[in-house]
Amino acid sequence: MRGTPGQTVGPFFRYGLEVEGGGLLVSPGSPGAIRLSGTVYDGSGAAIPDALVEIWQADGAGVIPTAEGSFHRDGTFTGFGRVHVTDAGEYEFWTVLPDADFIAVIVFARGLMDRLHSRIYLPGRSDAFLESLDPAERATLVAIETGDGLRHDLRLQGENETVFLAYP
Amino acid sequence: MTETTQATISAEIAALHSDYDKRRAAGMPPLDSPLVDFAPYRSSVLRHPTKNPKLVDPESIELASPAFGHRDVAAVESDLTVQHAGEPLGERMVVTGRVLDGEGRPVRHQLVEVWQANASGRYIHQRDQHPAPLDPNFTGAGRCITDADGRYSFTTIKPGAYPWKNHVNAWRPAHIHFSVFGSAFTQRLVTQMYFPVDPLFPLDPIYQSIPDQAARDRLVAAYDHDLSSPEWSLGYRWDIVLTGPRATWIEPEGSDA
Ligand SMILES: [Fe+2]
Numbered sequence: 001m002r003g004t005p006g007q008t009v010g011p012f013f014r015y016g017l018e019v020e021g022g023g024l025l026v027s028p029g030s031p032g033a034i035r036l037s038g039t040v041y042d043g044s045g046a047a048i049p050d051a052l053v054e055i056w057q058a059d060g061a062g063v064i065p066t067a068e069g070s071f072h073r074d075g076t077f078t079g080f081g082r083v084h085v086t087d088a089g090e091y092e093f094w095t096v097l098p099d100a101d102f103i104a105v106i107v108f109a110r111g112l113m114d115r116l117h118s119r120i121y122l123p124g125r126s127d128a129f130l131e132s133l134d135p136a137e138r139a140t141l142v143a144i145e146t147g148d149g150l151r152h153d154l155r156l157q158g159e160n161e162t163v164f165l166a167y168p
Numbered sequence: 169m170t171e172t173t174q175a176t177i178s179a180e181i182a183a184l185h186s187d188y189d190k191r192r193a194a195g196m197p198p199l200d201s202p203l204v205d206f207a208p209y210r211s212s213v214l215r216h217p218t219k220n221p222k223l224v225d226p227e228s229i230e231l232a233s234p235a236f237g238h239r240d241v242a243a244v245e246s247d248l249t250v251q252h253a254g255e256p257l258g259e260r261m262v263v264t265g266r267v268l269d270g271e272g273r274p275v276r277h278q279l280v281e282v283w284q285a286n287a288s289g290r291y292i293h294q295r296d297q298h299p300a301p302l303d304p305n306f307t308g309a310g311r312c313i314t315d316a317d318g319r320y321s322f323t324t325i326k327p328g329a330y331p332w333k334n335h336v337n338a339w340r341p342a343h344i345h346f347s348v349f350g351s352a353f354t355q356r357l358v359t360q361m362y363f364p365v366d367p368l369f370p371l372d373p374i375y376q377s378i379p380d381q382a383a384r385d386r387l388v389a390a391y392d393h394d395l396s397s398p399e400w401s402l403g404y405r406w407d408i409v410l411t412g413p414r415a416t417w418i419e420p421e422g423s424d425a
Contacts, residue, residue: 001272003200003411004386005378007360008209010345012293016283016309017347043214056353058229068237068277080234104229104353111211113202113377115358117221117230117413129224137222156215166221166413167230167354 006114011050013108014084021073023083025055025095032060034149036120037092040085040107043157047089051109053154055081055093055120062099101125102141107154117165120152137163172210172335174371180208181376188379198380200411208373210334221413231352236279238313246312248284248324256306258287258325260401263389266318267348269355270411274318281347282322283309289328289342298330323401329368341368341375348408355410362388363404 009017026033040051057079058064065079072078081093095103102119121130121142130138140162143150155162184206192198204216249256267275285291285308288300292307306325314320327342343360350356362375369375369384378384386409395403 001268001270001409001411002198002383002386003270003414004357004359004408005201005383006357007202007345007377007387008212008374009347009358010360010374012291012296013283013345015291015293015307016345017281043218046214048215054356056229056232056234064229064232066232066235068235069239070234070236070279071240078234098229100229101227102229106353106356108358109215111209111213111215113204113206113209113212113216113374114413115356116217117354117356127227129222133222157218161217161219163219164217164221166223167226168223 008110008113009052009108011110013052017052017082018084019071019082022071023081023091023093024073025077025079025081025093028094032096033094034097035092035146036095036103036143036150036152037090038152038154039089040091040109041089041153041155041158045158048109048156049085049087049089051085051089051091051107051112053083053085053091054106055095055103057095057103058098058100060096060099097122101127101130105154107156109156112156116156118154118162119165120150122150133163136160174335174337177208177335177338177373178371181373184208185376185379198382200380200383200414202377203379206373206377209377212377226352226354230354233278233349233351233353233355236313236349237277240279241311241313245310246322248306248308248310248322251307252305254305256286256303256325258303258306260323261326261404262321262323262395262397262401263344263361263404263406264319264321264395265389265406265408267314267320267350267408267410268318269351270409274316275314275350275355275410276316276318278314278349278351279311280314280320281309281311282324282344284324284327284344285330287325287328289330300328300330326363326402334373339368339371341366341372346408348410350410350412352412354412357408357410359408360387361406364388364391
């Protein structure tokens, strides 16, 4: 069957897609908690203030969560997060480092016609796909270690444009 | 404020569609997605990738999906007309359909979220400056979990068309925003559902960002009289098929990628 086309998330998605605690996959300060943050940029290098970022990941043991209730924040690690960026284009999640090469990420924004899939690779981890990229492309997919976690910017266009993905 | 006219926008849309039609005639397969580089939607100019997406085999995390369920969503959230003390103004309607994967299999027990303007074409969002009345009895956001057949259903009111500032006298055709999860994270989709025979279709650069007419048609719900309830509400049917982002055509003609 042919797929249903995507459309932009538009400007007014906040109240439709708001999730309480959407960025808190774990409590800040809990054992193993890391801060995963970054800025979403447009092709002029300006921050995008009306973007939505979703992440989906395995837990610290590499297990993909399957328990029902991915929005729940009751101490069970559900692996899914969703945040609206700030007016400065910043997103922030509190999560754990998965025992995996990467965290899956999707970005939506006003002005962006369709969602964009990408990956946030953990520093020091790699796979055949990452190695197949040239160094400049690869750099757009690998997070940077910070004092309390990881930093990873998403650039929708321009120099250092993030590598986005399609699937067969 | 832009001085761009509808005639300018319409001419740009026609040129981009004509380019697509030529590529189709030359053998390019049909496109099931919007063109991300679609300047008639002015806000898109600096917000689209200029490189083709990289084709990659999904890993296990991407082949799995978050597991939403009735712990996340209360049954009442699928009725947008009962969220306040009174009933909202507007044409009461039910919209229902199935969420399917590319093989036609139902996407079971998965999350569907919607948001929309009220009957006057006004969003409750604080940045919506359209001088149409807010409805104290309508928020315009709903959620539900698909059933074992992949079926979702919302009760709501028909949203109004609304103006936006893309160009002079720009109006969005009435639509409901849909956010859908599949059985794999690769199938994640956010889109908009439209209503039959809207006269604003040819003028709207967001709807027309999908260059393929058959693909555009798939965003339009069908009026279904069997779904209408006597003395109560009108019914619309709209199915959603989740296939995930395919390698899309962005690169110049002649490329073999
Ligand atoms: Fe809208």
